Amino acid sequence: MKKFDLLITGVGGQGVILASDIIGEAALAAGYDVKKTDTLGMAQRGGSVVSHVRIGQRVWSPLIKEGEVDILVAFEKLEATRWGHYLRSGAIAIVNSHALPPLSVVLGNERYPTDEEIADSLGQWADRIYFIDGTSRTRKFGDVRTLNMFMLGCASLFLPLKVHVWKDSISQRVSSTMRQINIAAFNLGRKEIRGVRI
Amino acid sequence: MVNVVKLLSGNEALALGAYHAGAGIATAYPGTPSTEILEFIARFDDVYAEWSTNEKVAMEVALGAAYAGTRSLVSMKHVGLNVASDPFMAAATTGVNNGMVVVSADDPGIHSSQNEQDNRHYAKLAKVPMLEPSDSQEAYELMAYAFDISERFHTPVLVRTTTRISHSKSVVKVNRSRVVPVSQAGFQRDVEKYVMLPVCARLRRPLIEERLVKLAAYAETFPLNQVEWGELHLGVVTSGVAYQYAREVFPEASFLKLTMTYPLPRNLIRHFAAQVDRVIVIEELDPFLQENIQAMGIKVTGKEFIPRVGELNVGIIGEASGTAGLVAETLPQHKLDIALTLPKRPPLLCPGCPHTGIFFVLSSMGQRSKPPKAKGKAPKEPKLIITGDIGCYTLGAYPPLNAMDTCACMGASIGQALGMEKAGISDKVVAVIGDSTFLHSGITPLVNAVYNEGQITVIILDNRTTAMTGHQDHPGTGISAQGKETKAVELEHLVRGMGISDVNVVDAFNIEGIRTVVKNSLDSPELSVIIVRGACSVQVTKPSEPRAVDTEKCNGCGICLLLGCPAIQSEDEQVYIDTALCAGSACTICQQVCPRQAVVPKSKIKAAKSQ
Numbered sequence: 088m089k090k091f092d093l094l095i096t097g098v099g100g101q102g103v104i105l106a107s108d109i110i111g112e113a114a115l116a117a118g119y120d121v122k123k124t125d126t127l128g129m130a131q132r133g134g135s136v137v138s139h140v141r142i143g144q145r146v147w148s149p150l151i152k153e154g155e156v157d158i159l160v161a162f163e164k165l166e167a168t169r170w171g172h173y174l175r176s177g178a179i180a181i182v183n184s185h186a187l188p189p190l191s192v193v194l195g196n197e198r199y200p201t202d203e204e205i206a207d208s209l210g211q212w213a214d215r216i217y218f219i220d221g222t223s224r225t226r227k228f229g230d231v232r233t234l235n236m237f238m239l240g241c242a243s244l245f246l247p248l249k250v251h252v253w254k255d256s257i258s259q260r261v262s263s264t265m266r267q268i269n270i271a272a273f274n275l276g277r278k279e280i281r282g283v284r285i
Numbered sequence: 286m287v288n289v290v291k292l293l294s295g296n297e298a299l300a301l302g303a304y305h306a307g308a309g310i311a312t313a314y315p316g317t318p319s320t321e322i323l324e325f326i327a328r329f330d331d332v333y334a335e336w337s338t339n340e341k342v343a344m345e346v347a348l349g350a351a352y353a354g355t356r357s358l359v360s361m362k363h364v365g366l367n368v369a370s371d372p373f374m375a376a377a378t379t380g381v382n383n384g385m386v387v388v389s390a391d392d393p394g395i396h397s398s399q400n401e402q403d404n405r406h407y408a409k410l411a412k413v414p415m416l417e418p419s420d421s422q423e424a425y426e427l428m429a430y431a432f433d434i435s436e437r438f439h440t441p442v443l444v445r446t447t448t449r450i451s452h453s454k455s456v457v458k459v460n461r462s463r464v465v466p467v468s469q470a471g472f473q474r475d476v477e478k479y480v481m482l483p484v485c486a487r488l489r490r491p492l493i494e495e496r497l498v499k500l501a502a503y504a505e506t507f508p509l510n511q512v513e514w515g516e517l518h519l520g521v522v523t524s525g526v527a528y529q530y531a532r533e534v535f536p537e538a539s540f541l542k543l544t545m546t547y548p549l550p551r552n553l554i555r556h557f558a559a560q561v562d563r564v565i566v567i568e569e570l571d572p573f574l575q576e577n578i579q580a581m582g583i584k585v586t587g588k589e590f591i592p593r594v595g596e597l598n599v600g601i602i603g604e605a606s607g608t609a610g611l612v613a614e615t616l617p618q619h620k621l622d623i624a625l626t627l628p629k630r631p632p633l634l635c636p637g638c639p640h641t642g643i644f645f646v647l648s649s650m651g652q653r654s655k656p657p658k659a660k661g662k663a664p665k666e667p668k669l670i671i672t673g674d675i676g677c678y679t680l681g682a683y684p685p686l687n688a689m690d691t692c693a694c695m696g697a698s699i700g701q702a703l704g705m706e707k708a709g710i711s712d713k714v715v716a717v718i719g720d721s722t723f724l725h726s727g728i729t730p731l732v733n734a735v736y737n738e739g740q741i742t743v744i745i746l747d748n749r750t751t752a753m754t755g756h757q758d759h760p761g762t763g764i765s766a767q768g769k770e771t772k773a774v775e776l777e778h779l780v781r782g783m784g785i786s787d788v789n790v791v792d793a794f795n796i797e798g799i800r801t802v803v804k805n806s807l808d809s810p811e812l813s814v815i816i817v818r819g820a821c822s823v824q825v826t827k828p829s830e831p832r833a834v835d836t837e838k839c840n841g842c843g844i845c846l847l848l849g850c851p852a853i854q855s856e857d858e859q860v861y862i863d864t865a866l867c868a869g870s871a872c873t874i875c876q877q878v879c880p881r882q883a884v885v886p887k888s889k890i891k892a893a894k895s896q
Contacts, residue, residue, distance in 0.1 A: 099632065108292075111454055115292050122420075123292075124453035126396065133851050134632030147532040149453035152599040169627055189630040193855050194685060194846055195657050197628035208625050231865055 090143030091246060092151045095238075096170050097162030098187050099127065099134045102235030105260060106160075107138035109239060110246075113256040114142040117248045124149040135166055142246075159213070160242045162221070162234060163187050168205050174212035181241045181280070182209070183234070185222035217241065217283045224279060225272055232265075233272035240276025250277075293457045295450040298421035299360075299388060300325035301457075302428025306384075307465040308332060309355035312343035314725060315754035316362030317397040318451040319390035323360055324757075327766045331463075336757055336766040339695070339725040340365035344372040344387070351376075351385035351441075352479060354470040356432050360388035363404045364694065368726070370407070373441070377411035378489050379479055380439035380496075383468060384432035388444045390451050393569045394596030397448075399675065399694060401594070403570035408443045408547035412493050414500050415443040415547040416509075419528040421455040427509060427544060429461065434503070436466075438496055445546075447569065449526045449596065501548040509544035512557055519611065520561030522554065522574060522585070526597075531567040533599045534606055549577055558583045565611065569597050634680050636852035637868020639748050639793035639819030644681040644688040645848055645878065646799045647671055647715065650807075653687040656843035669807075670705055670712045674698040674727070676719035677753045678746050685847045689717065696726030702741040703734045713807050715742045720776065721751040721759040728779070734812055735784050742806040743814045745776060748793075748821040756824060780814045787811055793819025796877040822868050829869035832876055833890045834861050838883035845875045845884065 093110060097103040104125050111123040123140040139151045153173050159180040161167030167182040174180065184202070191197040200208070202218075209216050219241060225233045236257065243253050254270055261269045293301065300322045303311065311334040313323035327334035337343035340361040347359035361369060366389045373387065389407065392398040408415035414434055418424035424446065431442045477485050504510065519538040523531045528542045541557045543549070558564045558578075566575040566587035575587040590609035592601060607614035634641050648654050651669040673679055673689035674697065682689035691701055702716035718727045723745050731743060751757040758764040763773025780788055787809055789802045799817065806813040839860060845853050852866035853875060862875070864887060876884040 098630065108454070111292050115290070115456060120456060121292060122453060122455045124449060133630075133635065135630040146455075147529040148599050149449060149455065149526070149529065150598045152533075152603075165627060165630070168625060169630075188854065189628050190633060190685075190849060190851065191628050193853070195855075196684075199628060200625055204625055 089247070090141070091158065092156050093140040093142070093158045093160060093242070094151060094156045094170055094173055095138040095140065095160045095162075096166040097136055098166060099136050101136070101162045102232055103136045103138050103162060106235040106239050107140050109253075109256045109260055110140050110242070111142075112259070113248050113252050114140075114246075116252050116256060120144060120146045122146045122149040135169060137166075137170060158242060158245055160238055162238055164202075164205050164218070165189070165199060168200060168208050171209045171212060174209070176212055177214045178212055179245055180209050180213040180216045181238065182216060182218050183221040183238060184218040185220050217280060219279060219283050221276065224275060228268050228272055230268065233268060236269045236272035237276035240273040240278075241280040243273070243277055244280055289459050291457050291459060292454045293421045293425070294321060294452060294454045295418060295421050295424045295446055296321035296390075296452070297325045298424035298457050299418070299428060299444065299446065301459065302425040303358045303386065303432075304329055304332060305461045305463050306429045306432045307356050307463065308358045308386075308432070309465065310347060310350040310357040311335075311359070312337045312346045312357070313360045314338070314340045314343055314365060315751050315757040316340075316365050316390070317754055318392060318448040319360045319362045319365070319388060320754045320757065321451070322358075322388060322390075323766060324755075326358065334766045336759060338760055340369035341372055344369040344376065347385055347387075348372055348376045348381070348441075351381040351383050351435075353472045354383055354468050356384040356466065358386050358388065360390070362398065363389055363391040363402055364398060364400065365389070366404055366407055368695065373407070374411055375481065376441040377413045378481060378486060378493065380489075380492075381435060381441060382439075382473070383466070384435035385441045386428065386431045386435060386444055387441050388446065391445060391447045391570070393447055393449075399692065401570070403573060404443075404445055405546060405573045406571070408445070411443070412497050413440050413443055413547075414438070414545065415445055416544055417445045417525045417546050418450055418544065419525055419542065420450070421453070421457045423509060423544060424450065425457050425459065430507070430509065434500075438500055438503070440496055440500075443547075445525075447526060453526075497548055501551065504545045504548055504550040505552050507545045507550065510550055510553060511542045511544075512553070513540040513542065515539045517560060518562045520557055520564045521567055522557070522564060522578065523567040524574065525569060527567045527569050527602075530597055530599045530602050534602045534612060543574065546574060549574070551581055554578055554581065555583065558585070567591060567597075567602060631683055632680060633683070633849060633851050634677065635822050636850050636866045637822030637825065637872040638677070639817070639821065640678045640681060640746055641848050641850060642793055642796050642874050643717075643744065643746065643799055643803075643817045644678070644686045645874070646796065646803055647717075648686045648688040648847070650800075650803065651688070654685045654847050657846060658841060658843045668712060670702075670710065670714045672698040672701040672705070672714065672716045674716075674718040674722045676722055676746075678717060678719055681717070683849070685849050695722055696730060699727055699730035699734060699741070699743055702743070703730070703737065703739045706739060706741055707737075713742070715744060715807075717744045717746065720745060720747040720749065720761050721757075723776070724760050724774065731780065731785075731814075732783050739812050740810055741812060742803070743812075744803075745814065745816045746793075747776060747816050747818045749818075750821050750824060752821045752823070756821065776816055785812055785814055787813035788816070789814070790816045790818055793817045794872055794874060796874060822871070825868070825871050827871065829871045831864040831867035831869040831887045832862050832873065832884050833864070833887040834859075835883045835885050835890060838881050840881060840883075842880065844878055844880060848875060848878065850875060
């Protein structure tokens with residue numbers, strides 16, 4: 088049984104924790120041992136959020152060791168770069184290319200890295216980097232909260248879990264009124280990631 | 286529920302374990318990382334669950350229940366146990382009748398706390414047994430033992446968890462269902478046991494020592510203390526999440542995993558140590574196990590190379606053990622060619638936050654910030670001193686608001702403000718405290734300020750919820766932990782009842798109103814209270830029209846940026862408002878502070894463009 092260490096990163100309010108819960112529950116349903124943990128600071132919104140999801144035959148530490156992440160799923164590209172050093176050589180990075188500049192950048196006190204810098208930085212570890220503008224692509228659903236399901240759809244192609252397992256896990260965690268649109272966002276991510284050139 | 290496999294957080298597992306163990310009463314005050322324990326158990330109809338006003342009260346309610354025939358669970362964050370330490374010590378002295386379990390959720394690494402402290406010392410201080418889970422499965426299982434130990438040895442039991450255990454999900458085999466012990470609610474009067482007059486307390490004192498001896502004997506056979514034999518050249522004694530990390534760092538070693546960490550199973554430890562060539566202790570924070578084992582005369586190392594500060598992980602333990610020669614030293618896997626300096630992303634007050642307006646007013650009155658475009662002199666020294674407290678609003682300390690000068694512990698703002706005034710400083714002192722924090726521990730210092738003739742201004746930020754920990758109700762909301770409508774405490778009646786006459790209530794989204802009230806209070810020679818009232822924006826569901834910037838009117842002065850609102854962005858020197866984030870007509874703070882009336886409802890811009 089192969090092991091998969093995933094790091095899900097983003098900004099508070101983007102749905103990182105729900106996405107990582109769903110990955111964990113899907114992997115458990117598929118017969119894996121799972122541990123997942125979130126590191127988030129105080130308060131509700133706006134801060135940097137990172138979730139560790141570990142899938143394997145037997146998982147000990149809930150936190151992934153630096154340099155051992157297999158798959159990075161970043162809901163925001165600055166937050167991808169912040170955790171790049173957690174990737175192992177040869178890792179996969181799936182990055183929402185939409186920028187959410189932090190306040191210090193808005194106030195002009197700090198600089199947001201350029202796309203080239205981000206790609207170069209992640210490229211120190213990752214073999215494959217998929218930049219995909221999930222924010223624009225999910226706009227048609229009319230709800231920013233579909234971004235996490237879109238990103239989950241992208242990530243699902245790299246994990247050995249069957250589509251129905253994913254959809255069951257999503258259905259169990261979102262309200263019935265939101266189910267259809269979330270599954271649609273998941274399907275879109277799964278489809279669009281195939282078209283991304285790297 | 287029997288025989289299902291679930292992915293549960295440590296907190297959920299503790300709550301489910303307590304529920305299955307027959308807990309009838311659960312009490313808590315919200316605090317990261319402990320909050321979800323009560324939230325989870327409150328969902329069961331056959332448990333009475335309450336948010337208590339603070340941890341001391343929560344402990345006392347749980348103690349009363351355990352005197353009177355019901356198993357009780359009380360949970361709190363590590364600093365909550367400081368607040369509750371008085372009744373905790375009392376509970377340790379009187380003992381209990383039915384099971385009482387106290388959960389302390391420590392926060393190594395200070396993810397969301399004001400300090401780092403190792404609450405294992407409380408078990409030794411109070412001379413009560415302590416259990417520590419190393420994953421959710423153990424968190425679930427140990428609750429049944431905890432209640433049994435409590436009843437068998439007539440003692441409260443401390444269950445100590447940490448952020449990483451509480452907030453990690455792992456697989457739990459749920460193999461029990463709820464069993465409620467057959468005991469009727471009822472209180473057996475026993476003055477020598479329950480009335481701690483000195484004469485009675487002196488009778489209890491030797492019983493505590495006797496209890497500890499019995500507990501130490503029990504620890505020897507406690508089934509969750511487990512030896513896992515590997516190679517005998519290295520033996521690792523460990524507990525909690527450190528066990529998981531150590532298993533990865535020393536895959537071949539022998540392990541003694543302790544779940545009961547006070548009192549320690551001395552014979553088990555001696556036996557284990559005798560079988561291996563070298564014994565090390567891997568534990569987070571203080572050398573608690575290490576010093577207790579050393580006191581038995583066993584040669585053991587640990588904190589000589591494992592850090593005492595912060596949260597551990599596999600990398601830290603691996604590196605430290607490499608330095609100590611226990612494992613091959615690991616070379617850094619990657620050579621970093623490009624080290625970018627990335628902008629930080631601290632948490633912020635949300636768009637539409639009812640705290641933004643008052644902090645903007647305090648910040649501008651105290652001359653703490655200047656617009657990004659403003660040239661010339663640096664901001665002057667603040668003319669106000671703002672003592673702060675614990676909650677979302679502590680984020681007001683960050684730039685650009687810079688509107689907080691102290692934050693110590695729950696309720697400290699009011700006492701600190703009075704102390705500064707009595708010390709004779711020339712600046713006016715303002716204390717800022719949230720509604721839930723005020724009810725938790727702001728009432729007594731405010732009574733103190735009345736009694737001792739303080740002239741401070743106390744600002745209560747009343748957003749009608751305990752926002753930071755995830756919107757729990759409190760006595761001011763009038764809704765119970767189980768969603769029942771109950772009596773609401775009216776803050777203005779409460780403070781007037783203390784004898785304060787200068788009390789004002791002001792709308793959190795009215796900048797001019799706030800400015801006037803604050804100015805009047807600062808000019809007043811008497812103690813004053815301002816209640817700034819406005820709903821937490823995360824809880825507002827009413828649709829609201831977003832604001833937008835009229836770029837023809839905007840001259841880029843940057844005053845709106847001083848609010849620190851995440852919805853206000855700027856690109857190529859032009860400020861704009863992110864429609865998806867803006868709280869709109871429910872807030873309008875930026876519209877009120879714009880000196881050029883350039884912030885308008887979004888529809889007005891569209892209408893102007895289409896003309």
